[in-house]
Amino acid sequence: MPDLILHHYDLSPFCEKVRLAFGHKGLDWRGVDIPIWPPRPDFSPLTAGYRRAPALQVGADVYCDTLLILREIERRFPEPTLYPGGQVGLASALSWYADTTLFIPAAKVVTSIIGDHLPEQFVQDRIDFMKEDFSGSASQKALPQNRQRVRAQLTILADMLRDGRPFLLGDALSAADLSAYHVPWFVRKNGGEAAEGLLPMRPLLPWMERVAAVGHGRKEVMSPEEALEVARAAEPARVGAFEDAASGLKGGDAVSILSDAANDPITGTLAYADETEIVIRNEHPRTGVVHTHFPRFGYSVVAA
Ligand SMILES: N[C@@H](CCC(=O)N[C@@H](CS)C(=O)NCC(=O)O)C(=O)O
Incomplete structure (x- = not known):
């Protein structure tokens, strides 16, 4: 192999x-x-x-x-499997949704806190490539809007888990969990308590711990x-x-x-x-x- x-x-x-x-x-x-x-x-x-x-x-x-x-x-x-019950379509659609709605606004909530410390070349590169300004000042200006966007998305995630299911599609981890997880992971890792305080992360923490527990395999x-x-x-x-x-x-x-x-x-x-x-x-x-x-x-x- x-x-x-x-x-x-x-x-x-x-x-x-x-x-x-x-x-x-x-x-x-x-x-x-x-x-x-x-x-x-x-x-x-x-x-x-x-x-x-x-x-x-x-x-x-x-x-x-x-x-x-x-x-x-x-x-x-x-x-x-990453698609329990053969739910490739549902897991892929949910992944697409999480990947595309959460990443930019959540990253900007984080850069409203750490943006002033980012290398200038990084900030300029992302402006050129993505037309997104992750500098501290631009991220702080956009914070009220991005904070609301991320809060709404994280609330939807918490709603999906509200019946006590361990993972988004039920009892088993799926690709949808990995897609919904990676942005909150980034927020915690880089924005720390300051970012967590701006967002409704608490209801997601037990689920995040379950996802993190799968680890990274052997690199x-x-x-x-x-x-x-x-x-x-x-x-x-x-x-x-x-x-x-x-x-x-x-x-x-x-x-x-x-x-x-x-x-x-x-x-x-x-x-x-x-x-x-x-x-x-x-x-x-x-x-x-x-x-x-x-x-x-x-x-x-x-x-x-
Ligand atoms: N839809 C792509 C998105 C990947 C993506 O946007 N990755 C970010 C890093 S997290 C990126 O490449 N940013 C620009 C770069 O690194 O050049 C996927 O699912 O792989």
């Missing part, structure tokens, strides 16, 4: 989601630390230009976006150079025949991937597409041929 290699950074909530998925399944994995802001010269050859963290590498296949990463981990290691640190060498020594997994009626494109077409959430310039040759993923092929001197996989949820493929 080839190594699971996670390209990640400690501070990132979306990376925490995947680390916990490894923990839930008791997996061994390799962790490659990536810088918190670009340039990321050892990361971009693997991801076709996608710049977000994390990405999961298995040989010469690289999976982007945690929605797809969790499904891929589940496909390779089905037990214990070994890997250097970026080693990870690139793993890709170079491997061939991407073979992909099947396909017709992509949704985009009207076919294998071998030069394509771009458009993300609903950001404007990363992602390009390559279409290698495969189905209802759940889009795969593009690229070749780079440091990696050889790599297949980079994106979820269909939130991403579209168009002719380059």
